[in-house]
Amino acid sequence: MRSHFQLVLTLVASLAASAGWSETLGDPVKGAKVFKKCQSCHQVGEGAKNRVGPHLNGIFGSKAGSDPTAKYSKGLIRAGDDGLVWTHETLDAFIENPKALVSKTRMSFRGIKGADDRLDLLAYLRGFSDEPSNIPEAEPTAQGNYHNLDPAILAIVGDSEYGEYLASECMTCHQTSGANDGIPGINGWPTEDFVVAMHAYKQKLRPHPVMQMMAGRLSDEEIAALAAYFKDLE
Amino acid sequence: MNFNRRLFLGTGVAAATTLAAPNVFAAGHGKPRVVVVGGGAGGATAARYIAKDSKGAIDVTLIEPSRMYYTCFFSNLYLGGIKTIDDLGHSYGTMAAGGVNVVHDWAVDVDRDAKTVSLAGGGSVPYDKLILSPGIDFVDGAVEGWDLSSQNAMPHAYKGGSQTELLKSQIAAMPQGGTFAMVAPPNPYRCPPGPYERVSMVAHYLKANNPTAKIIVADPKPKFSKQGLFQEGWANHYDGMIDWIGDDFGGGNVSVDPDAMTVTIDGEVTKVDVCNVIPAMKAGRIAELAGVTDGNWAPVNAADMSTKADADVYVLGDASQQGDMPKSGFSANSQAKVCANAVRGALTGSKVFPAKFSNTCWSLIDTNDGVKVGATYEATDEKISKVDGFISQTGETAEMRKATYEESEGWYAGITADMFG
Numbered sequence: 001m002r003s004h005f006q007l008v009l010t011l012v013a014s015l016a017a018s019a020g021w022s023e024t025l026g027d028p029v030k031g032a033k034v035f036k037k038c039q040s041c042h043q044v045g046e047g048a049k050n051r052v053g054p055h056l057n058g059i060f061g062s063k064a065g066s067d068p069t070a071k072y073s074k075g076l077i078r079a080g081d082d083g084l085v086w087t088h089e090t091l092d093a094f095i096e097n098p099k100a101l102v103s104k105t106r107m108s109f110r111g112i113k114g115a116d117d118r119l120d121l122l123a124y125l126r127g128f129s130d131e132p133s134n135i136p137e138a139e140p141t142a143q144g145n146y147h148n149l150d151p152a153i154l155a156i157v158g159d160s161e162y163g164e165y166l167a168s169e170c171m172t173c174h175q176t177s178g179a180n181d182g183i184p185g186i187n188g189w190p191t192e193d194f195v196v197a198m199h200a201y202k203q204k205l206r207p208h209p210v211m212q213m214m215a216g217r218l219s220d221e222e223i224a225a226l227a228a229y230f231k232d233l234e
Numbered sequence: 235m236n237f238n239r240r241l242f243l244g245t246g247v248a249a250a251t252t253l254a255a256p257n258v259f260a261a262g263h264g265k266p267r268v269v270v271v272g273g274g275a276g277g278a279t280a281a282r283y284i285a286k287d288s289k290g291a292i293d294v295t296l297i298e299p300s301r302m303y304y305t306c307f308f309s310n311l312y313l314g315g316i317k318t319i320d321d322l323g324h325s326y327g328t329m330a331a332g333g334v335n336v337v338h339d340w341a342v343d344v345d346r347d348a349k350t351v352s353l354a355g356g357g358s359v360p361y362d363k364l365i366l367s368p369g370i371d372f373v374d375g376a377v378e379g380w381d382l383s384s385q386n387a388m389p390h391a392y393k394g395g396s397q398t399e400l401l402k403s404q405i406a407a408m409p410q411g412g413t414f415a416m417v418a419p420p421n422p423y424r425c426p427p428g429p430y431e432r433v434s435m436v437a438h439y440l441k442a443n444n445p446t447a448k449i450i451v452a453d454p455k456p457k458f459s460k461q462g463l464f465q466e467g468w469a470n471h472y473d474g475m476i477d478w479i480g481d482d483f484g485g486g487n488v489s490v491d492p493d494a495m496t497v498t499i500d501g502e503v504t505k506v507d508v509c510n511v512i513p514a515m516k517a518g519r520i521a522e523l524a525g526v527t528d529g530n531w532a533p534v535n536a537a538d539m540s541t542k543a544d545a546d547v548y549v550l551g552d553a554s555q556q557g558d559m560p561k562s563g564f565s566a567n568s569q570a571k572v573c574a575n576a577v578r579g580a581l582t583g584s585k586v587f588p589a590k591f592s593n594t595c596w597s598l599i600d601t602n603d604g605v606k607v608g609a610t611y612e613a614t615d616e617k618i619s620k621v622d623g624f625i626s627q628t629g630e631t632a633e634m635r636k637a638t639y640e641e642s643e644g645w646y647a648g649i650t651a652d653m654f655g
Binding site: 078080081082083161162164165166168169171172173174175176177179180181182183209210212213214216217 | 283287564567568571575585587590592594606608609610612621622623624631633634636637640641642643644645646647648649651652
């Protein structure tokens with residue numbers, strides 16, 4: 001396990017020297033403490049096994065929901081099939097608010113709000129993803145920050161009448177009845193989760209190409225309007 | 235009376251027309267009147283949205299001859315044996331519950347001065363705003379040797395329903411090692427990937443039931459929608475079965491003989507067992523009769539789908555000439571919502587929001603091998619203009635292709651619920 005830490009620290013040192021990222025990379029020793037929050041469901045390190053959640057060895061660079069021996073929600077498997085790969089950026093978003101990135105994930109964990117805690121945790125976990133092929137070149141410098149959505153964006157009060165009009169475009173695929181025949185229903189989604197999820201598509205953190213395209217041209221006000229409309233739709 | 239009539243129409247008893255027509259006149263009561271001609275992806279959606287959102291403030295009449303709508307989208311999956319004909323059929327019975335008066339008749343003419351639509355069954359229906367969503371008809375003489383009287387020998391199967399069933403039965407009756415020919419259409423036409431998904435689905439059927447059969451496609455175009463994806467899929471799943479002859483190799487120099495069941499491509503005569511002729515297309519005839527077409531299609535304003543010829547007449551979907559959107563059910567459904575919002579605003583003063591359009595076309599190459607292409611659009615002064623788009627990539631994983639197919643099933647359930655309520 002020490003060698004894992006060394007690898008991370010070496011990477012940290014070399015990248016910090018070359019790119020000046022020292023301030024934004026986490027501390028794996030602190031991260032080991034943060035990981036205690038995860039331990040009741042996840043194991044990591046030598047001999048780690050799947051328990052309530054999958055073990056986290058080699059998580060960086062792997063496709064979401066791709067361990068055939070682990071139990072996943074349909075939502076997570078679907079996200080993986082749609083192209084969700086665990087990178088520093090996507091893991092950071094997931095740990096911050098699991099349901100914002102993958103609706104209906106089995107991971108009933110409210111998330112870690114502190115950005116520094118997440119950085120530390122990810123620095124720790126990276127020590128167990130030491131196959132170079134598992135670590136895309138851009139890692140670990142890529143820093144997701146979509147979830148640091150400007151509080152002003154989350155505070156926008158949506159115009160639900162405009163939302164109803166905009167929602168008609170959603171209804172071509174997402175049924176008003178809320179039925180899921182291959183495309184999930186989105187009725188009654190809490191406003192903040194809706195807004196964060198749509199911005200995650202807009203920032204191309206969530207993988208689906210149709211949704212990236214649809215969200216990509218919506219303004220902050222339009223996303224708020226849709227959230228306001230769907231919140232009350234039964 | 236109203237309740238009984240709805241029940242009556244919903245159960246699909248014959249001769250509803252004669253009872254329905256007088257009722258349409260009586261339904262005015264000074265309310266603004268919208269008449270929609272054609273109950274497909276454009277017309278059904280527009281009628282339902284206007285009725286739903288105006289909450290009774292607008293009188294909405296849908297004129298549609300058929301009692302059941304058979305979608306053209308997904309009909310290739312029926313040809314492939316993946317869907318049944320019943321999967322494609324949708325009743326108009328639910329429209330009445332949504333506040334739409336459904337009149338099962340043919341609209342045979344439009345008097346734009348008197349603002350009336352006349353019906354084949356007699357009588358006419360007055361409108362304040364008229365929405366035409368008639369789909370496509372075929373250009374006379376587009377394929378040498380073929381006209382509408384040949385459609386039993388050589389089906390087009392490019393309108394959902396009986397033609398699709400006819401083509402399916404002809405494919406099933408092919409002798410072992412027989413030949414299926416397709417004459418593909420020139421641009422622009424309904425559902426750009428449609429002919430090539432059809433080739434895929436026919437190949438899928440033949441591979442299981444008639445594996446030595448051959449498929450020939452004569453195409454007047456040098457390239458086609460999702461070509462790389464289709465050709466990759468054909469090589470993977472149906473190697474050696476499909477011969478696509480593009481314009482570069484004389485695919486556009488084609489004639490047919492429905493009596494002899496031959497196809498002549500660039501001078502070479504081939505005897506075939508099934509010939510699917512998909513001729514060049516134009517707007518459904520009622521658009522031409524209404525005098526809102528220019529050439530083969532009806533030019534419209536992008537902001538609200540009103541015609542260039544008449545601000546009170548709108549054309550949706552395949553029949554319209556709008557700019558960058560492909561002719562598809564998804565596009566028609568998208569345009570219908572923009573149009574419904576604008577029409578309701580014009581008649582009741584409700585808020586009109588800016589036009590946003592989108593389209594995605596899913597195609598199935600083989601079981602669980604789905605691909606898609608899509609784009610978003612906005613209205614400019616000149617046309618509906620593309621904003622952004624995406625397309626599936628060659629070499630995608632089997633899991634991703636399966637997810638894409640399952641998504642297309644979700645879309646089918648979604649759009650048909652959106653059209654019919």
